[in-house]
Amino acid sequence: MVFHERAAWAGLIAAVVTVGVYIWLLPRADAWVGPMLWAIGTGIAVSILITILWGIAAGIRDREAATASDLRDRDISRYGGRAEYVVLVIAGLVVIVLCALGAEGFWVANAMFAGFVLAAVIGGLARVIAYRRGLA
Amino acid sequence: MVKPTRVTNSIRAHREQQGITQAELARRIGVTRQTLLAIEGEKYSPTLELAFQIAREFGVRLEDVFEYPGA
Numbered sequence: 001m002v003f004h005e006r007a008a009w010a011g012l013i014a015a016v017v018t019v020g021v022y023i024w025l026l027p028r029a030d031a032w033v034g035p036m037l038w039a040i041g042t043g044i045a046v047s048i049l050i051t052i053l054w055g056i057a058a059g060i061r062d063r064e065a066a067t068a069s070d071l072r073d074r075d076i077s078r079y080g081g082r083a084e085y086v087v088l089v090i091a092g093l094v095v096i097v098l099c100a101l102g103a104e105g106f107w108v109a110n111a112m113f114a115g116f117v118l119a120a121v122i123g124g125l126a127r128v129i130a131y132r133r134g135l136a
Numbered sequence: 137m138v139k140p141t142r143v144t145n146s147i148r149a150h151r152e153q154q155g156i157t158q159a160e161l162a163r164r165i166g167v168t169r170q171t172l173l174a175i176e177g178e179k180y181s182p183t184l185e186l187a188f189q190i191a192r193e194f195g196v197r198l199e200d201v202f203e204y205p206g207a
Contacts, residue, residue, distance in 0.1 A: 001170070002168050002170050002171075005170075065168065065169065068168045069168070070166070070167040070168050070171050071167070071171075071183060071186070072167070072168075072170075072171040072174060072180055073168075073171075075180075133179065134141065134174060134177075134178075134179025134180055135174075135179070135180050135181075
């Protein structure tokens with residue numbers, strides 16, 4: 001598995017962990033800010049940790065191949081990025097509508113948070129599927 | 137749903153005929169072994185430049201390695 005495919009899997013796992021941490025912390029807290037920040041921080045840390053540990057494991061097997069990337073990785077990265085962009089634009093529009101309607105900060109922040117997580121999941125899935133099933 | 141390429145190729149046949157491993161061919165054309173595997177398995181269309189490079193490595197014409205249905 002090449003570096004960028006491992007990164008795509010790490011991003012997917014981190015997105016799931018982020019949602020899990022947020023859903024677990026939110027009912028136990030007085031406000032949404034703390035749980036959201038903890039969830040985002042944990043997600044970033046998990047992504048970095050998986051990338052490093054998986055990279056070390058891959059490097060032990062084949063040092064040169066562990067960090068190699070080429071034009072196919074760039075194509076797949078672009079493909080996943082387009083999927084992410086669509087979700088982020090929709091999330092941005094939802095945030096604008098919520099602000100226009102005078103929604104509370106909780107709903108505005110959570111709409112954007114959901115947008116980020118959905119974008120990460122859909123972009124990650126698009127990349128993983130492209131690596132596994134092929135890209136025209 | 138991602139559509140795999142309609143381009144077919146005979147890279148494996150040429151490779152085996154000339155005794156070149158996947159890793160060696162990948163190194164020569166400057167891609168990862170996974171990318172060569174995807175091209176061989178017709179899961180990824182190489183760029184025109186890469187296709188020419190592959191044909192050149194085998195010492196044959198582009199159309200001897202790659203085909204497109206109806207062409």
